[in-house]
């Protein structure tokens with residue numbers, strides 16, 4: 001039976017949403033929208049499934065100052081005449097991206113009071129992100145208390161990691177209270193792992209490194225369609241550098257900031273989440289496009305360091321996988337950054353990677369060079385579609 005499902009993906013400064021008509025076999029996108037620049041330059045764009053613009057609006061900074069305010073605007077539109085017409089009827093369910101599922105959630109969960117309390121109790125593991133994911137859940141409960149909702153966790157795809165990959169070399173008591181390597185971007189990786197079955201079935205059961213390179217960046221080692229390790233760990237700070245996060249740093253640096261710079265926890269948190277990465281290193285921007293266009297040597301250094309660190313972590317994940325059959329690029333930089341793709345693949349030549357330059361420029365699905373022993377693919381991710389699939393399968397198995 002066909003159901004209308006809203007998928008909500010609330011981030012720190014944006015909300016993405018898509019509505020689908022779903023049944024057991026297929027998902028048809030009816031609406032796709034995004035409100036980004038929350039708190040700075042809010043801008044809402046809503047399109048039909050075919051990509052035609054339904055609504056486009058910019059706001060003054062103070063008009064949409066929070067994720068809650070953005071969510072309210074989207075909720076009102078969806079429940080209004082225009083929204084209902086575009087979706088094709090009243091919603092049957094809402095699915096949400098929830099960044100942290102802790103050690104316990106290894107898959108999506110239908111939200112009731114108990115599940116909501118457990119998700120809320122995990123907030124201390126993701127203090128910046130979990131509240132933004134909870135806001136739309138509360139809003140839909142208020143609006144339509146009987147509308148089924150499902151939480152889809154960014155950590156869940158990684159819950160099958162072996163214990164060796166899951167541990168830090170710290171006392172067991174800390175592991176037991178939850179200090180372990182969780183991994184994130186799980187909805188994106190799961191989508192890619194499933195998509196590989198359609199677009200490249202011959203490697204879907206192989207050894208694949210997926211590079212999710214967007215605002216946040218991580219790599220995932222996927223074997224037989226399952227995550228076995230990932231560069232992000234206890235928080236979304238670990239691993240490779242990102243737009244404004246440094247990736248892995250010596251924990252001694254945090255002690256240095258505490259002792260020598262007199263920074264407190266809040267100041268260090270702000271520093272690590274917002275003032276490092278490509279932006280911090282270049283001193284110019286977190287946006288790869290801006291850095292590529294800049295003549296400033298620090299812009300080049302930041303990009304070179306980004307590639308160097310990705311190449312280094314690819315080596316680590318290749319070791320975990322015992323070699324690689326393919327590298328898959330996804331997310332904003334991975335899907336659009338042809339120049340960086342070329343440099344990353346060149347740095348991974350020793351793994352058997354090679355590039356077809358024309359295919360890379362054209363952003364073809366398969367950008368592997370002739371004679372390369374490991375394949376190289378570009379696959380656009382779609383976390384909202386993954387959320388909708390999970391929501392349908394959880395509520396109507």
Ligand code: AMP
Pocket residue numbers: 213214215216243286287288289331332333336337338
């Ligand atoms: P996402 O979080 O997946 O939306 O990715 C956002 C990031 O993608 C931005 O910060 C940009 O750095 C990057 N990006 C978008 N378009 C391009 C492009 N044409 N070339 C390189 N990077 C891009």
